[in-house]
Structure formats: structure tokens, C-alpha cells
Amino acid sequence: MTASEPAPLTGATAPCWVHLVTQELGAAQRFYGAVLGWTFRNGPLGRDYVMARSDGVPVAGIGAVASAYQVAVAWTPYFSVRDADVASARIRERSGTVAVGPLTIGTGRAVLAADRDGASFGVWEWTGRAASLAPSGRRSHAWLRLRTRNAFDAAIFYGEVLGWESGAPGCCEVSYVKEEVLVRCAGRPLARISSGAVEAAPDPMVRPHWQVQFPVDDVAATVRAAERHGGVLMERRSVPLGTEATLRDPDGGLFTVTDVRSPAADDD
Template sequence: MTEHRSVASAAGATTSREIVGAPCWASLLTHDLTAAESFYSAVFGWTFRPASLGEDFRVALHEGKPVAGIGALASALRVPAAWTPYFAVEDADETAARIRERSATVAVGPLRFPVGRGALAADRDGAVFGIWEGQLISDWHSWRADAPVWLRLRSPDAFESAIFYGQVLDWACERPGCCEVGYEDDEVVLRQQGKVLARLGSGGVGGAPDPADLPRWDVYFTVTDPDATVDAALRHGGSVVRHGDREKSTTTLCDSQGSMFTVTAR
């Protein structure tokens, strides 16, 4: 979610206030931190270092650059092991109140951490997401430019979802640094300064027997060789959930503890 630096880089955003509403991190809550580190190290070549959020958190690095976070808190928070995107907010309490006012759920928090405050929520269709108020990785713009992670919401109604998230996260509010909302290829597209940050598409089905069909935020990781990544996942206890776009070699997987994520060509 965050990585503390005493001196912020001049080019990078340092707080959630500067990029309000934008996806700012992706984090895995898992039951077994050691097993998760072993799996993702083998599949993506990630290394890990301690995070400033506490001893139960790690920052995953690829070629020395931050990619995502992993925390061993799923059992303590009584939530399923899962990958979750976090969105930057100016005030976690105010955003949590907006979520509740719109008949959605704040499941955990806002909780205080050494460098900020966060909460886990679910929209009205059950898609889980996080909010974060506070310090970001100091090189956030570099993280976004490298695009190690991008997001797609699978929703029963992409337009209704866009209205919900727009109201909750201040999308298209015309404030400096806010996100722009557009439409292309039958999807709502979230951009910031022209850069695509996320897509919202219809297709999630509430109550679907297959978890892959439920409304959810799908976390994508870009890789240079998707086929090799899938093979590595299978060798280390993962499983294939669904093959997607063949042209982009997109595959949805489960890790060794059942958390879904998607790999796609860089």
C-alpha cells in the first residue's frame, strides 16, 4: 500500500491528496506470508523487503522496483485471502461515510498505520476495494508509468458502477490531479493525465456459482512471457481459472492459497 521515504522525490506524488481517486497500490491479504512470498518469487521473480506498515507486511519488488504489497492479515481481519486494489482518498473517514450512504459496505477500518489510514470496502455489487489516506510510495509516478499493475472491474452494470465510484472517489471532479472518466470499447475508462488507470466493464453476475464470474476488481500483472508465467504458477501450486484474450495472452490464475489474479502481455 505504501512505502515510507523520509525525503520525497521531486517528481513523485507523496500523499493521497495529490492523486485523489486514482488507484495507488495493490495488496494481497494472505493467510501464510511465507508461502505467498515463495509462490510469487517463483512465478514473477519478485523479491521482498519489509514495509513500513508493520512486521506482517512486505513490499514486493521486481528488478528492484516496488510492484505490490503482501500482508499476513487475512485471518486477523476475518476476510478472504485476495488481491485488492487501493484508491487514494483525501479523507478516509469522509470516504467511508460516502460508501455507507450509497448502500455499500465498509468491512474493515479505517485503521491507522504508521504512514496513513486505510479501509477495506465492498461496492453495492460486492466487489471489494480499499481506500488509502496518507503517504504513498515516493516514486508513485514511476510505478504508474511502468504499469506493473492495472485494474478491471467486472460489474453487472459498468455505468452504474462508474457513478458509484465517481461519487465516492471524486472522479471527474475537475480538481487538479483528479481522474477523468471516458468510454471506449463498451467499457468505462479511468484516466489520469491521459494514462489509462483502470477499466470498468459489464459482465459480473451477483450470486454466480463460479467465483470468477462474481462482481470483482480484477488485478492484472503485466509480464514479458505470459505462457512461462502460467507454467511457473502451475508448477508451484497455482491453478488456471480462465483463459481470456488470446491476442494479449491473458490468463486468470489462482495462487497456492486461492487468491485470484490475472497475467497479461506487457
């Protein structure tokens, strides 16, 4: 396993990795190290990539390649697939967009894409020896929320592209909870899909997007740390069983911190 390479967390269509595309690697390491307590390790993908670790566990990749690939600074989730070419074809067939790839990166193949409402995501075909980035114990190091125009339409799109509910080994399951869609992989809740985003909204917080959420012990303290190190609070709100805050890092990357430990916490 090399720095910034995704590896399967659970099944073949599960969310498997989160990755930040940024402009300046050193600045990103200083910010996220101070705010989330991460440490970083270099790897053979080159000097522009590092793997972020929490308590010794790989939790995210960071690549200073926004200019090289002419893509926006952003946190992006990746989903594990068996065949990146098949996934790319399915995305296009369903009116999504393939922006980059499939590219061979280390021991895998990556695709950067957008769904038909414009939310960016990636797919990853693991071609090397299987490995796991699953954290030990019950603590999750990140989970996902898709804010989209229509949660049920989005669930159909991702279900058809990624094979959710296909019955294949390792496929994810979806359930409909309180007008949202909850995605579970191997029984583990990993993502929630919510309606209400507006495609043409000038505010990126309102447009369809995948929101990467990092659980923290103290949201208020994390917000203060982010602001001390050049971050900006975009939104703070109460949610069932907790609080979440969306922040913008100094390079413009949006991410969310929350004291809710699971996308299914308010359904337990």
C-alpha cells in the same frame, strides 16, 4: 514509506496500490517470487507484512492477516483519497459496505470496503510526506479491471465516492469506449470497467470483482511457472492485442497476468 503502505501514484483519487491479504507470508513470497520474479523487503509494520518489488520498484504489498481480520484471501486495489472518513460516509450513503476502518497504519489511514454489487476495494488517506510508487519509463507494473453488473452504474458509484470527474486537482477522468469505461488519472490509463458480472454466481470469476492484472512478457511461461509452484489456471483467453490468464495462488488469491501493457492498449 514503510512496507506494504500505499503511496499516491498520481492524483488524489487514483488507484494507488494493490495489496494481497493471505494466510502464510513465506509461502506467498516463494510463489510470487518464482512466478513474477519479485523480491521482498520487510518494514516496520511488523513481521506479517512485506513489500514486493520488481526491478527495484515497489509494486505490491502482502500481508498475512486474513485470519486476524477475518477477511478472505484476495488481491485488492486501493484508491488514494483526501479524507478516509468522508470516503467511508460516501460509500455507505451509496449502498456500499465498509468492512474495516478507517484504520491508522503507519503514515496513512486505510479502509476496506465493497461497492453495492459486492466488489471489494480499499481507500487510502496518505497522512505522511508525499511519495510516489510510479514505475520509471512506460512500463506499468499493474493495472485494474472491474468486472461488474453494469459498467456505467459502477462508474457513477466510484465517481461519486472518489470524486472522479470532479475537476479537483488530481482527479481521474472517465471515458466510454466500446461499451466499457476507461479510467485515466493524470492522462495515464489505469483501469477498465466491464459489464456482465452476475452477483449471485457461485463461481468467483463471474461475480463482481476487481481484477488485478500484472503485465508479463510471456503469459504461457508464467502460467507454467505458476502451475509448477502450486498455482491453478482458472481461465485463459484472447483479448485485443494479446492474451491474459487468471490464476489462483496456492492460498486461493486470484490474479491475472497479461501481455497487454495498458488497459487502453486496444484503443490506441
